[in-house]
Amino acid sequence: MxxxxxxxxxxxxxxxxxxxxxxxxxxxxxxxxxxxxxxxxxxxxxxxxxxxxxxxxxxxxxxxxxxxxxxxxxxxxxxxxxxxxxxxxxxxxxxxxxxxxxxxxxxxxxxxxxxxxxxxxxxxxxxxxxxxxxxxxxxxxxxxxxxxxxxxxEPGPVQPARAEAEDAGWWMRPAQLHALVRDVERFQELRLRLEQRLGELDRVIHAMRHPGRAPRGMSPLLMLEDVRDALAEDREEAGELAGSVERNVQDLSTAELHTLLEPLQRGVRDLCRRTGKEAQLSLLGGELSVDQRVLSMLSGVLAHLVRNAVDHGLERPEERQRRGKHRVGALLLRAERVGNLVVLEMSDDGSGLDTEALRRAALAMGLLPAERLAAMTAAEVHQLIFRKGLSTREQVTETSGRGVGLDAVRSQVLALEGQLEVHSLPGQGTRFVITLPEGLGTSPVLGVRVGEHTLGLPLSSVDCVCTAPASEVRGDVSPCLVLREERMPLVDLAERLGLPPGPPVEELRLVLIHARGRRLALRVDSVLDERHLAVRPLPPALRHLPAWQGAAALPGGEFLPVLRSDWLATEGPVPGARRGRRALVVDDSLTARALHRTMLEAGGFQVYTAATGAQALALAARLPLDVVVVDVAMAEMDGRALTSQLRARPSTSAVPIILVSASDSDSERDAGLASGADAFLGKRECRAGRLLAVVEDLLVRPRLRASAPGSPSSLEAPASASLPPVWSR
CATH class of the missing domain: 1.20.120.160 (HPT domain)
Incomplete structure (x- = not known):
């Protein structure tokens, strides 16, 4: 005691x-x-x-x-x-x-x-x-x-939340406990019923083996139909029960964002007392529920951004009044759910980032050459604030000047599989945007088809699905439609993704979505079904692609890339995507083909797949290709033999070829490169997301092979040439 x-x-x-x-x-x-x-x-x-x-x-x-x-x-x-x-x-x-x-x-x-x-x-x-x-x-x-x-x-670098702190804040209401206990009881009941169904199946099998011993008036087929109907009912209950467990676990393990507001306001108040500044922090979207594990880690990130806004961003009251601003600085934390993502925006109405001071600090640290810094745009210079050690403060204070902070903030966001962006205008303030995966349970996704591609749309952003006559489209540069007495922009998803346009049609298939405070009509080729899927973030090497929030694994082993609805509401095609870029993926594994296809489609490629070397050669004979990805270990014709045959053909002699293997030994690599491949990747590296980066690198840098196709010397790089970046370890 x-x-x-x-x-x-x-x-x-x-x-x-x-x-x-x-x-x-x-x-x-x-x-x-x-x-x-x-x-x-x-x-x-x-x-x-x-x-x-x-x-x-x-x-x-x-x-x-x-x-x-x-x-x-x-x-x-x-x-x-x-x-x-x-x-x-x-x-x-x-x-x-x-x-x-x-x-x-x-x-x-x-x-x-x-x-x-x-x-x-x-x-x-x-x-x-x-x-x-x-x-x-x-x-x-x-x-x-x-x-x-x-x-x-003392304020310093952002530290991950301790497990003890997470446990201390985990509190279960009696109603939540009762709901989980009830779900467990229902699972036990379902398990007993499934055992009963197995016994019934055994009796059916016995009756089929011994027809004369079946119960009177019951044929084995009728008995089997009865078991099938009972299993269908059990399947429905299992689905309902799984949904109930997911909802109860989400209710237990999430907390509303406003629980962070009071500690943040306290931090603003204390820092203003120390610095002589005045500020007011407001929160929009505080009712948004977030996984408590994510919330506990976000608390340090947001606290640092708030401190940074007060200490670096906001002017002193007298200076603000001279500039025509209110003497009390405005800090705004805004939160919203966009599809399966949580978007947090921390903004201030201060002086904005000092671009020239950042250039000078970066030059003094030796981060980049002076010529490179001078050629960078303001937006590019602003990204330097995430570099370790960079600070524009000449004096070290309790809260700033150490060059430790925003690099740690970004590292913490990346640890949450998220993204961090900064936007700033001189004299108007700075805005940090954090994008995080929802990260718990499944989310409803609507499947759509565009050409040969199957994509997902977050159902939370979908209003409805409808059709409209193509003759109703108005405008060539900015096409729009009037639907339900509302004029809204028309976005062709194929064009938006940089894919080849489909054939003209008289009736448009449309998905009406809302994002960024606006509604738009999204043109697709067909609409598939709605599914509840676990959407996972893209690998780190692909997270710079703004169009995609993640991918979900389908029951057949395929991967479904899921689009970001807020990106669809922006203007312009996929950055870096070129219309009609074609890739061929050759692998006898369905899962590997699906993984590689998903990664390449995320980069704007039109992807064709083949399960054998013969199929690949047939496709290569009739399609112009930009890149080929080939598995080494295949039956009949392995990847090295296929590479040699592709190199012998004039149409594919200069096409970049990447060999993929479960073994990444030096001997396997040397044999692959000797067969004519441009790069060699282990399958583990592909799963980590390096495939697209290597493809883009091969397409943009000068080819090492000679222009004369088929000659032996054309298959070797000059002795002075370095290996592709994939080999730097």
Whole structure:
């Protein structure tokens, strides 16, 4: 049990029987501290109506009293002393009806000490604690804040959230527990029924082997139909049950984004007090639910972006007024779900990024040559802020100037399989955009066909599917349609992806989608079915492609690339995609063909596949090809033999060929290159996403082979030429 200690030590001993009580109090205390922080900042601003301020004081007093009572019940005397001293200090302020900033500082610092000492109690730790006596003095003399040591960790690089912190914030409501228990019970019932079905199948098999022993009036066929009907019912229930489990797990493991707002607002408030700036943080889309594991890791990322906005982005109040801005800087955190992605946008209305200062800092660090920096656009220079060590601050302060920060932010976002972008305009502010996969469970996807390609659209962005006469299309440069008395742009998906156009038709097949605050009609060749699929992020080497949010594995082993609806609402074709680029994938494995096809289609290629060398030669004879990807180990004709035959043909003698093998030994590589291949990849590298990068590299750099096809010397690179980048290890 807990042990009452002397005031000098203020420590407790915790055994297993009381750990549950301490954990329960920790969860309650965390919610109370959030309430106290929120009400303190409301009172400090003092801009609310008088009756609202009175209510805030009452809420604050109740929360402090509850905090004191809970700590006292568990004999956590140091925590009870802090809460009691804060409660006493609140009374005269409540009578006066105002909360001076220096008093708010004292309360907030007291909360920090309370939280750190509570964590120490949970961990059974007695060292490294903030001084309790110095904390209690804060509520007698606010001026002592100047001498009090800081209790919050100094801002620095973004650190991943600890597993203990994640566990501490994981709280299950009784209704959630009941729902999961009920699902488990239903699974047990279903398992028993399936065992019964197996017994019925055994009886059917016995009746088929011994026709004369079948039950009277029942043929084996009728018995089999009965079992089939029963299994169909069980299948429906299994699907419903799987959906119920998924929903319950999502409900348990997600939290709304607004839970991050109060800590972020506290960070803004404290930094403004230190820097003399004024700022207000707002949140749009706080009701968005996010996986709690992602949320805990995002907290550090967003805190760093907020600190960066206040410290680097916002001007001082006097400077803002001279520029015609409101003296209080505006920070906005906006969140939305776009298909199967979560998009977070952190923006400020400050001075924007100093492009020339970034150039000078990059030059001083030796990141790039002066000529290269001078030729870069402002947007390209802005991307340098993610380089490690780069800082435009000449002096090191508590929050900036170390060159440590945004590179760590980007690393943390990449660890979440997300993307981080920056956009800035001089004098207008800076905007950071974080895009993350939803990451939990399945999502509804609508399948569509464009030419020979099957693609997925996030169903959450789809309004409806319809048809319209082609004669109703208006405009050549920016075609549009009037549907349901609404004029909306028409986007040809094949053209948008840089694919060859389909034949003219009289009736257009359309999918109406909404994205980026607008609606548009998406033209496709056909609409397939709706499926619930687990959409996974693309491999790291493909995440720079803006059109795709990920891919889903289909039951047959194929991969379904899923488009980003917000990208469809932007203008222009796929960056870097060239109309009509054709690739041939040759592999006797269906899974490997599907994987390679998905990667190449993501790069804008029209992909043809072959299961044998003979099929590949037939396709190559009638199709102009830009690249060929060949598996080494195939029956009948292996990849090296196929490569040699392709090199012997004038039409394919100069086409880049990439050999893929499960073995990446030096001997296998040398044999592949000797047969005429331009590059050699292990299948593990292909799964990691390097295939498309190698293809693009082969297409853009000068060919090493001589122009005369078929000659022996044309199959070898000059001795001074380096190997393709795929071989740099």
């Amino acid at each position: 807990f042990r009452r200690c002397s005031p000098e030590r203020w420590t407790v001993s915790v055994d297993d029987s009381t750990q549950v009580l301490l954990t329960t109090f920790s969860v309650e205390a965390r919610e109370l501290c959030r309430t106290i922080t929120r009400e303190l900042m409301t009172l400090e601003r003092g801009s609310a109506p008088p009756e609202a301020l009175v209510e805030s004081f009452d809420n604050l007093a109740r929360a402090l009293h509850t905090l004191k009572g809970g700590a006292g019940t568990l004999e956590l005397e140091d925590l009870a002393a802090i809460a009691h001293r804060m409660e006493d200090a609140l009374a005269p302020l409540q009578d006066a009806g105002r909360m001076p900033p220096e008093r708010a500082d004292a309360f907030l610092q007291g909360l920090d000490v309370f939280g750190r000492r509570l964590r120490a109690h949970q961990e059974g730790r007695t060292t490294g604690l903030p001084d309790l006596a110095a904390t209690l003095v804060l509520f007698d003399d606010p001026a002592s804040l100047a001498e009090a040591p800081p209790v919050a960790p």
